[in-house]
Amino acid sequence: MALTCSRPLVRPVLLSAALLAAALLVRAQTPAPAQKTTVPQRTLEVLDADHYLAKVAAEHGKPLMVTFWATWCEPCRAEYPMVNELVREYQPKGLAVFGMDCDDDAEVPLALHFLDKIQPVFPNYRKKPGKEEEFINRVDAKWSGVLPATFFYDPQGRLIGTLTGEQKREAFLSAIQATLATASRK
Amino acid sequence: MRFRVLSALAVLALAAGVAGAQRNFGSSDVPPAPPIGSKMPAIKLATLTGETTDLSAYLNKNGLLVIFISVQCPVSNAYNERMEALAQQWRARGFGVVGINANRTESAEAVANHAREHGLTFPILKDNDNRLADALGASFTPETYLFDASGTLRYHGRIDDSKDPSGISKRDLNDALEDVATGKPIAITETKAFGCTIKRVPRS
Numbered sequence: 001m002a003l004t005c006s007r008p009l010v011r012p013v014l015l016s017a018a019l020l021a022a023a024l025l026v027r028a029q030t031p032a033p034a035q036k037t038t039v040p041q042r043t044l045e046v047l048d049a050d051h052y053l054a055k056v057a058a059e060h061g062k063p064l065m066v067t068f069w070a071t072w073c074e075p076c077r078a079e080y081p082m083v084n085e086l087v088r089e090y091q092p093k094g095l096a097v098f099g100m101d102c103d104d105d106a107e108v109p110l111a112l113h114f115l116d117k118i119q120p121v122f123p124n125y126r127k128k129p130g131k132e133e134e135f136i137n138r139v140d141a142k143w144s145g146v147l148p149a150t151f152f153y154d155p156q157g158r159l160i161g162t163l164t165g166e167q168k169r170e171a172f173l174s175a176i177q178a179t180l181a182t183a184s185r186k
Numbered sequence: 187m188r189f190r191v192l193s194a195l196a197v198l199a200l201a202a203g204v205a206g207a208q209r210n211f212g213s214s215d216v217p218p219a220p221p222i223g224s225k226m227p228a229i230k231l232a233t234l235t236g237e238t239t240d241l242s243a244y245l246n247k248n249g250l251l252v253i254f255i256s257v258q259c260p261v262s263n264a265y266n267e268r269m270e271a272l273a274q275q276w277r278a279r280g281f282g283v284v285g286i287n288a289n290r291t292e293s294a295e296a297v298a299n300h301a302r303e304h305g306l307t308f309p310i311l312k313d314n315d316n317r318l319a320d321a322l323g324a325s326f327t328p329e330t331y332l333f334d335a336s337g338t339l340r341y342h343g344r345i346d347d348s349k350d351p352s353g354i355s356k357r358d359l360n361d362a363l364e365d366v367a368t369g370k371p372i373a374i375t376e377t378k379a380f381g382c383t384i385k386r387v388p389r390s
Contacts (some may be wrong), residue, residue, distance in 0.1 A: 072260035075383055102380055104350055130353065133344075133378045142208070144216075145378040146326040152211065161209040165216065165325065165383040175211040 044101055044111060044126035049138040055098060055125065057157055062096040063179040064153040068127075068139075070102040071110040075166045076148040080118055082169050083150075088121050090176050094183055099124035102147060150175070154182035216386075219323030219342055222375045226250070226337035227321035231286070231311040234298045241284070241318065242337065244309065248280035248367055249334040251359075253345075254319065255285045255310070256327040257292045257300040259382035264349045265328050266304045272345070273308040276363050285310035288319040289327075289385040316386050326381030330359050334366050341366075343377030 047055060056064065067083055069076035087097045101124055103111045108126070115124060127135060136145045140159060143149060152161040152175055160182060163175055229241050244250055253269060256262040273283040285308055287297045294312050301310055313319050322331055322342075332341035341362035348354045358377045365372045 070380070073382060074258070106350070130348070132347065132380055136378045136380075140208075143378075144219075144325045145380045146216075146383050147380055148383070159208055161211040163212045165212075166385070167212045171212040178209070178211070 042112070044108060044124060046128045047100070047125045048128040049131070049135045052100065052125075052127070052135070053138065056153060059096040059098075059153070060157050061155050062094060063155055063183050064096040064098075064157075065150060065176060065179060066098055066100060066153070067148065067150040068100045068102055069148055071107055071114055072103070073147040077114065079148060079167065079172075080114075080120075083172060084118060084120050084122075086169070086172055086176060090180065091121060093180060095176060095180055097122040101126040104129050152176075152179040154179070216325045216384075217320050217323050220321070220339060222339055222342065224339045226333045226339065227318065229313075229318045229321055231313055231318060232294070233309070233311060234294045234301075236294065239311065241311075244282040244284045245333065245335070245337060246277075246280050246282035247335060249332065249340070250282040250284065250337075251276060251363065252322070252331040252333070253283070253285050254288055254324045254327050254329045254384065256287065256289055256382055256384075257296050258289075259327045261349055261381050262327040263304070265345055266306065268345060268351070269328070270304075270306055270308070272360065272363075273306075276367075277308070279363075279367055281363065281367070283308040286313050286318060286324075287311070288313040288316050288324065290314075290316075290387045291385045314387075316384075319384055319386065324384060326383055329381060332359070332362050332366065341372055341375050344379035347377075347379070349380075 056066065065087075067080075069080060071077065087095070091097060099120065099122060101111045103126065111126065132145065136143050140151060140162060143162065143164065146164050148163075148165070148167075150163040150167075150172070151159055152163075154160050160179065161175055163171055226241060226245070230238050231241060233239055241250075241252070251272070255269070269285070277283055285301075285306065287310060297310055297312065300306075318324070324331075328345060330341070330343065330345060331339060334340050341359065343358060345357075345359045346354045347356040347358070358374055361374070362372045364370075
């Protein structure tokens, strides 16, 4: 009697269970979409050369991209949104990123306004004003100081490549992919 | 035993080479700067009124100061007064001073207007095809090159160590000019600073 009464429910229950299982399986196999985790900044932490290198060292274990910019650098401002979009795509794939603003103290409000407008998905710090040459040489002795400049590090913290001056999206894409590839090497 | 030692050294050398390898993913086609002691390149340039001239025409009895400048670069503009002051001071002491605009985005007319507006009295030339910028490995503005009376490169780099005049602690270019003028060796021949990239003509 009970079986006769439950038979009409079995098929929809089984169907629902199957659909639920399928949904869970699809969700497990689908990578999570990139989180729009913007980093609201009201201040810019100031880094001298020692602290910059410490920030780089703190990312050991991950391939890293560091992009140097300034509000007075028109190509920097032009490329920053494109760089941000690439970071949004490649950060979930293991790329660590931070930005280094090279503005002086008087330009900090401009820098914060710029960041507020762009809403970057990676943290930004500011180079401590002064001692430019020392800072430039400690980042990369081959760097002339030209901006924009982006530096790429492997998971062991070794500087493996640079992009300086105006660069197209393809150049950044190629550099990011080459940097990510270092993560798979022993 | 010798084979093992040589093999170990080869492996170490290879590892060091791989570890030290740093790729230039892109540098906007900027050639390396010539070393200190190089001769001034013989490059034709354009005056702001369109005549062709040679860089050597500006070499004076004590030497020539070349400064890559920009109309729009805020860093270059932060140095306008200092560049003019240096030009006046060192022209009086027998140096030629010439500004070079190598930005494809800045016309001769714009450069001339900018010079007038900011009181720049030293001659400014257009490096339209970036031949001089390439010959000197110039990558940003302002960037300076000091040649002595024989046309030998004696100093390359920044004007001083601070975009903000109130923060200057080293006047590298002025020190170099003084040393060349008085026949002394220059203590610091090459320096670096942040600057705006020179907007070069695209390479085909």
